Amino acid sequence: MRRLNAYALTFRLPIIIWQALFFIGPLIFVVAMSFFVVKNYRMVETFELTSWAKMISRDYVWSAYRYTLVMAGSAAAIASILAFPAAWFLAFRCSARARQVALLLLIVPFFTSYLVRTFSWYTILAEAGVLNGGFALFGLGPFKMLNTPFGTLVGYLTLVLPLVMILQTVTMANIDTRLVQAARNLGCTPARTIWSVILPAGKTGFVIAALFAFILSFGDFVAPFYLGGSNPPTMPILIIDTTKAGQQWPRAAVVAVMMMLTLFSIAFAAIVYSYRKRASR
Amino acid sequence: MTEPLVTFERVEKRFDDFVAVKGATLDIGAGEFVAIMGPSGCGKTTTLRMLAGLDAPTSGTIRIAGQVMNDVPAHERDTPMVWQSLALFPFLNARENVEFGLKMRGVGVSERRQRAMTWLDRMEIAEFAERNVETLSGGQRQRVALARALVTEPKLLLLDEPLSALDAHLVIRMQSVLSRLQRELGITFVYVTHSQSEAFAMADRVVIMSQGEIAQVGTPREVYRAPRSRFVAEFVGRNNILPGEVVASHQGMVSVQTPLGTFNVQGDAAPGTSASIVVAADMMQVGGGENRLTATVISEEFVGSMVTAFLEASDGTELKVQVQERALADLGLETGREVSLGWNTADGHLLVDETP
Numbered sequence: 082m083r084r085l086n087a088y089a090l091t092f093r094l095p096i097i098i099w100q101a102l103f104f105i106g107p108l109i110f111v112v113a114m115s116f117f118v119v120k121n122y123r124m125v126e127t128f129e130l131t132s133w134a135k136m137i138s139r140d141y142v143w144s145a146y147r148y149t150l151v152m153a154g155s156a157a158a159i160a161s162i163l164a165f166p167a168a169w170f171l172a173f174r175c176s177a178r179a180r181q182v183a184l185l186l187l188i189v190p191f192f193t194s195y196l197v198r199t200f201s202w203y204t205i206l207a208e209a210g211v212l213n214g215g216f217a218l219f220g221l222g223p224f225k226m227l228n229t230p231f232g233t234l235v236g237y238l239t240l241v242l243p244l245v246m247i248l249q250t251v252t253m254a255n256i257d258t259r260l261v262q263a264a265r266n267l268g269c270t271p272a273r274t275i276w277s278v279i280l281p282a283g284k285t286g287f288v289i290a291a292l293f294a295f296i297l298s299f300g301d302f303v304a305p306f307y308l309g310g311s312n313p314p315t316m317p318i319l320i321i322d323t324t325k326a327g328q329q330w331p332r333a334a335v336v337a338v339m340m341m342l343t344l345f346s347i348a349f350a351a352i353v354y355s356y357r358k359r360a361s362r
Numbered sequence: 363m364t365e366p367l368v369t370f371e372r373v374e375k376r377f378d379d380f381v382a383v384k385g386a387t388l389d390i391g392a393g394e395f396v397a398i399m400g401p402s403g404c405g406k407t408t409t410l411r412m413l414a415g416l417d418a419p420t421s422g423t424i425r426i427a428g429q430v431m432n433d434v435p436a437h438e439r440d441t442p443m444v445w446q447s448l449a450l451f452p453f454l455n456a457r458e459n460v461e462f463g464l465k466m467r468g469v470g471v472s473e474r475r476q477r478a479m480t481w482l483d484r485m486e487i488a489e490f491a492e493r494n495v496e497t498l499s500g501g502q503r504q505r506v507a508l509a510r511a512l513v514t515e516p517k518l519l520l521l522d523e524p525l526s527a528l529d530a531h532l533v534i535r536m537q538s539v540l541s542r543l544q545r546e547l548g549i550t551f552v553y554v555t556h557s558q559s560e561a562f563a564m565a566d567r568v569v570i571m572s573q574g575e576i577a578q579v580g581t582p583r584e585v586y587r588a589p590r591s592r593f594v595a596e597f598v599g600r601n602n603i604l605p606g607e608v609v610a611s612h613q614g615m616v617s618v619q620t621p622l623g624t625f626n627v628q629g630d631a632a633p634g635t636s637a638s639i640v641v642a643a644d645m646m647q648v649g650g651g652e653n654r655l656t657a658t659v660i661s662e663e664f665v666g667s668m669v670t671a672f673l674e675a676s677d678g679t680e681l682k683v684q685v686q687e688r689a690l691a692d693l694g695l696e697t698g699r700e701v702s703l704g705w706n707t708a709d710g711h712l713l714v715d716e717t718p
Contacts, residue, residue, distance in 0.1 A: 257447075257449070259445060259447055259449045260449055260451060262416055262436075262449070263443070263445060263449035263451075264451075264462070264466075265415075265416070265435075265436040265437050266414050266416065266436055266437075266441070266442060266443050267437075267442060267462050267463035267466055267510070267511075267514075268437050268438075268440075268463055268466035268467050268514075269437055269462075269466045270437050270466075271437070273466070277462075277466075278451065281451075281453035281454075282451070282452070282453055284453065
């Protein structure tokens with residue numbers, strides 16, 4: 082046993098207190114609340130499985146759950162694929178200086194409120210918006226893009242694409258270029274190095290980038306609400322709806338706990354997968 | 363030399379303002395073990411990378427087996443390289459690393475597995491085939507890198523300071539592994555190193571480079587005994603260099619006047635030419651020789667059975683003498699003592715200074 086080091090403790094204490102107050106505390110409270118019941122629009126602190134039984138038996142909960150999983154998964158996959166060529170270019174074809182500037186520019190979107198960026202899509206995606214105006218020139222459309230799953234996806238990508246691009250760029254910039262050269266030296270075509278060297282060498286970074294995209298999309302309320310028109314609802318929208326309908330906070334807590342369990346298991350699986358080393362005998 | 367496998371014809375490589383390789387012209391024969399050596403930044407690694415197609419020459423022509431290679435991309439060449447960093451793929455196990463080149467050439471799964479195992483076996487590391495390369499020792503990783511490069515049975519193997527990361531005792535071991543491999547396979551090795559002992563121990567010929575230019579090409583013995591420039595004489599080390607001026611020349615013998623005296627040496631140069639006499643440290647004798655001077659012992663460097671004594675002549679010139687350790691006491695080479703040094707005229711080498 083190491084002796085308790087007062088010096089180390091002094092520096093670690095704030096983060097421990099912070100986590101306890103604002104993460105573990107609320108987490109315990111939400112879990113506890115999922116066992117409360119509502120009587121006469123009043124929450125009663127008790128331990129009953131009523132809310133769990135109610136929510137788990139409802140089809141609309143599970144269809145919202147599946148829809149949220151598919152949408153967040155699609156956002157993670159599409160963001161990873163869309164970001165890759167640009168990140169590859171920044172990592173391998175740019176000077177270090179150009180890369181720094183590009184990374185700085187990729188951070189700029191985060192300066193603006195996500196809500197503002199979401200609303201700006203209204204003018205682009207609306208029936209009489211910029212995109213449909215462009216399609217009309219070719220006699221196409223108008224296409225309904227707002228209040229559709231497509232709108233939701235656009236919103237998710239607005240949130241996660243810059244982040245995924247930053248993480249992928251940093252990942253690839255840290256790959257030892259001698260590995261790429263060694264592959265070329267052994268007969269690997271430039272295009273094939275992406276599959277044979279870059280993806281496996283940067284696996285951890287690519288998985289973490291996709292994981293972040295998934296987590297942010299899975300819990301996002303803004304995109305499915307404003308751009309997807311809550312139709313069909315995602316899990317965060319289910320939480321809002323449930324709290325509004327008859328003060329059903331315990332049922333909302335059940336949804337929240339379901340979401341957290343899902344995120345914990347997916348994050349755990351992704352991290353185990355990305356850090357897994359080859360079995361050594 | 364038989365038909366050369368590799369030819370460099372006035373090859374030049376520039377990186378922006380920096381000229382890495384200047385007008386290199388060189389033939390490398392099939393089955394030859396050639397070492398390219400020189401100090402850091404002399405252009406030796408760039409020369410190797412141009413052979414692999416990883417850098418393109420700015421001008422000049424590189425041919426391999428008669429074919430002009432300038433525009434052939436790296437992945438279409440069969441010029442595998444053993445890297446200084448080894449550059450093993452950390453995400454593949456030892457066997458998969460060895461299979462990589464075969465996989466890229468479209469060799470089927472069972473055949474490439476079998477060929478990889480044959481090479482791992484030959485390199486005596488078959489038992490580590492399924493191990494993560496990061497868990498292997500330096501020597502084992504070295505062998506994986508060699509197997510990976512040789513599994514496609516190339517005609518030409520490039521080696522970029524492959525032993526520089528190994529412990530001294532492993533270096534000697536790997537040198538004999540490399541020498542034996544090269545003899546058995548009969549393929550051409552081009553070996554870049556800054557280590558004279560590695561180059562001299564293994565190579566048929568050495569190419570000495572300095573500031574992007576080829577300073578001398580020859581067998582290790584030629585380069586060691588008959589350096590063509592002061593740079594080479596100093597680079598191959600353990601040489602005594604006595605600069606002076608030719609004062610007489612007669613029938614293949616010249617006299618060079620140096621601050622330490624006038625000495626005779628075989629060679630041909632007109633009187634008035636500035637020239638140096640080079641005497642290898644192991645040719646210096648204590649208390650003997652036809653050409654004599656005196657110097658004070660400064661220090662000794664002990665390397666096993668041989669000792670190098672460092673001495674200083676009256677004008678400050680540093681001199682080196684290599685003697686058997688067991689003879690040291692008899693010779694009276696004690697620090698601070700003044701001794702008489704000498705060498706036989708036939709053991710000296712005339713170095714006419716390049717006209718600036």
